[in-house]
Structure formats: structure tokens, C-alpha cells
Amino acid sequence: MTEDALADFPFRHSLHDRLGNHRSDADFVVARWADPGSRVLVLRGTDLAVTDDGARLAWIPPGQAPPGERLLLGGTGGSTHFAVLARGHDESRVEFDDIEVSVGTGDASRALHFAPLRQLAQLLPDVDASYAVHATSLAMWHQRHPRCSICGANTELVGAGDSRRCAECGTSHFPRTDPAVIMTVVDDAGRVLLGHNVAREDGWYSTLAGFVDPGETPEDAVAREVFEEVGVRVDRVTYLGSQPWPFPSSLMLGFEAHASSIAIEVDGLEITAARWFTRDELRAAVESSEVGLPTTVSIAGALITHWYGEDLPTNVLQT
């Protein structure tokens, strides 16, 4: 676990040992699966098995796990943790909503309850959040890569579940992560620039963000995205922290950028309004319900909080 400049938010730290040196050791994986002290998290599609109250992950012993693709997640407290991607009765890889997944047998059989990671993000204990974001990311990738991108044949899960291999041409495929930048923009007067995204409700303002282009550094992506979305030039870009965001496969890289120009010209497509705020102006706008800000679930809230210098004012438009 490492420290960075931002206040806390979900998925910020990977708290389990990912056992990377054991992933290719088939004997290790088999032995850990055979250990009744190991624990398994069942996924239905990308939804996670949860306790009846929906507040925690439902970890079960390997012996109770339903059939499905098996992924080694890692270890904590001397226990090895796996995920199982439950199959439907027709072994469909796409439609999961109607699958009833049961654990145990006979009278002891019970149906599992499932919930998406987004719903659980602020409920889970830190270690479970660490496993949950890992499991969701892997499940999302496996679900979306049933076929080889080279020849189109079916792919098969390999070993501990950290890759797939094409049964026809033998190409190995590894999970991908898409880097995205997310940034506050601050001018010489200490004001912050926030934008209104077309997809959000009226009054909702947040950081600007966008994907890193192929062959581009994150710092250059910050400068490009800010100019494309609001017409402002930036000359200094400081990295502050990151957040895995597996919806479906992003890694949000958080920055503060210094503006070298202040005239705003929104793109009108993604960003339909943008404003400079002093701290007093932002507090007054939020407290009067004129402006809503992102929740603390995402790094966006942490970046704005970092600029603001203390907890953000009460957010009545929060979604």
C-alpha cells in the first residue's frame, strides 16, 4: 500500500497479495483449491455474491462452489481467495440475469444473492473492496473475450485465470486496462474549472476526463482533453493519484493541471457548460442547490476536495 496526495475513496488500495509468482504454478493452484480454508467469491456475470443483507461479500469454501471458470485472486490472513464465474444452465456467457446459483446440496442448498460492484463500493470493508474490484475487472474481461481477436476461434481460460488462449491459433490474450485521465484545472487566482457533462442532470459539475490516446502520455492527454472539452490551455500537470474503475476496464489517473489561459469554449458535445469557481463561489453554489458535485465514490470527488482543502459542502444534487 502506498500513500498519495488525495483523501480516501473506494478501490484506492490493493490490499490483498495477488500471488503473482504462483499464477503459473498449477500444483499450487490445485492445492489451494483443495484446502477447505480457502475462500471463493461467486460471480454471476459481473455481479458479486453478497450476504443476505447485501452489505458484504459472501465468501464460501471451494467445496460449495458452483461449476464455472475459476480465477485465483490472491491471499490474505493465510487464506487463499478465488473467484468462480458461474455458468448458466445453457452455459451462455452473455445473459446472466436469470441464472439461479445455489451452493451446498440437498436440504442445505441455498440460492446466492448478487449485487454489482457500483452498489457495493461504499459498503465493503477495505480488503473485500480490494478483492471485489479485482474480481469484477477479471470477470468483465473474461466475459468480453470469449473469442480470439486474431482468428475468431473460441478462447479458453488458462491456469489461474489471468489469461486466455486461443484453441485454434494458440495466441495468448491478457486482461487489458484502459488508461484514462481525470483532472482539476486551476488558474493563477486559485480558481478551479469544472464542467457539466451532457450525460448528467442539470446543475451537476465535475472534473474533466478522457481516455489516453494510443501513443500518448497521460500528461499530454490531460492537456489535449482540457483544450478539446473547454478550450483552455494548460502548462503544468501534476499527478495526484489513481483509481481502478472496472466499468468496463479503466484506470483513472488523477491530475491537477495549471491553466495558462482562462477563456472557456466548451465543445458542446461532451461538455455543455464549464465554469471557474473560487472556493467561496463553489460553496455558495452547492449550498444553494445551484450546483451538484460528484460523490466521494470516485476519484473526481477526491480531486475536487484536494483543491478545496477540506470536506466539500453538503451536496443536495449528489447522485
Ligand SMILES: [Zn+2]
Ligand atoms: Zn486465434
